[in-house]
Amino acid sequence: MDISLQQVGYSYASGTPFEKRALHEVNATIKSGSYTAVIGHTGSGKSTLLLHLNGLLKPTEGTVRVGDVNITAGTKAKELKEIRKRVGIVFQFPEHQLFEETVEKDIMFGPMNFGVPAEEARRRAHELIKLLGLPEDVAEKSPFDLSGGQMRRVAIAGVLAFKPSILILDEPTAGLDPRGRKEIMELFNRLHEEEGLTTILVTHSMEDAAKYADHILVMHEGRSVMAGTPTEVFSDAERLKTFRLGLPRSVAFQRDFEKLTGKPLGKLALTEEQLASGIAAALKDGEQ
Template identity: 90%
Template sequence: MDISLQQVGYSYAKGTPFEKRALFEVNASIESGSYTAVIGHTGSGKSTLLLHLNGLLKPTEGVVRIGNVSITADTKAKELKEIRRNVGIVFQFPEHQLFEETVEKDIMFGPMNFGVPAEEARQRAHELIKLLGLPEDVAQKSPFDLSGGQMRRVAIAGVLAFKPSILILDEPTAGLDPRGRKEIMELFNKLHKEEGLTTILVTHSMEDAAMYADQVLVMHEGRSVIVGTPEEVFADAERLKSFRLGLPRSVAFQRDFEKLIGRPLGRLALTEGQLASSIAAALKEEGER
């Protein structure tokens, strides 16, 4: 399902003395099956934006289109059910959303809420337990008896259980150690590719945006200020700096290395692997001179 935002604006508590403008004339297009990273400093409007993508918030102005459905300020709640069935959101600390007495029941809750028969929902739960690398015997355990990392995987399974075609990730690795962050991000990347999902990652990590995304959307003070490929977005360090954002570590190291040798390496190194290859090639070339 393609997604487009056309002149989208949003105000919290509109029409009251507490009104606060959060989004201003946001325009963006996200193609079906793509992986988009949304980056920006704290308070830039990232989280407000993502809440528009399944109708948890409706725009004060403008239109959000998801597939064939248009969401405006006047859209009725009953018109959003199909959108919410197709859009899954993994919030920060998703394990805080666990509530059932067993892992199996927690994962089954979402699809059953959308009318999936209990036996089919149970089958999905067990498939996801296996897919997410959890031991089969966790199915009958309380989710609150699991480790933090396992709880997060159960919560993610609950989002995936109703088979969304669009997956929105709001800082999904918050609070995890480096190993846990890498495992979760690799899991989402695998799901994105194997399930053909449209994935939208809201993140403070320039490294994750550079490594996984096809497209990067930069938010600043409630506006969409840059949209482009990771190569396009991270090539302009000064512009990013003006929006209080930095470069991925590999790109920053590349720029320092280029100053040291007095010439560009060529291709922008978005990952440590690309950086290592580029530096090795440059050093070999220097040695042959």
């Protein structure tokens, strides 16, 4: 399902003395099957934007279109049920939303709430426990007896259990150590590729945006100000700087290397692996 936002505006506490404008005339398109990173400084509107994509928030003005469904200010809750089955959101610290007495029941809760029979929900739960690399015996344990990393995987399984075709990730590695962060991001990338998901990653990490996404949307003060491939977006360092955003470490190092040595690497190094390969090639050429 393609997603489009057409002149979307949103105000918190609209019509009250406490009204706060969060989005201004946002226009954006997210293609089905793409991996889109939404980046921006704190307060840029990233999280408000993602809450519109399954109707948790409805636009004050404009239209959010998800597949064949239009979400406007007047859309009724019952009209959003199908969208919420298709769009799953993994929030920051998703483990804070665990509440059932066992892991199995927690994962089963979402699909059963959408009418999936108990046995099918149980089958999905055990499939996801295995898929997410959790021990088989974890199903009967309390989620609150698990490690922090395991709790997060259980919470992610609960989102995946109703088989969304669009997966939204709101800073999904917040609070994890570097190893746990890498494992979770690689897991989402594998799911994106194997399940054919449309993945939307809201992140402060320029490295994750560069490594995993094929499309980037830049938010600034509630507006969509840039969009393009990682190469297109991270090639414009001066413009990103005006939005208080930096470059991925690999790109910043590449710029310093090229300035110091006068040896251009050719294409933009979006990952450390691309950087190492590009430097090795440039140095080899220089020896010849």
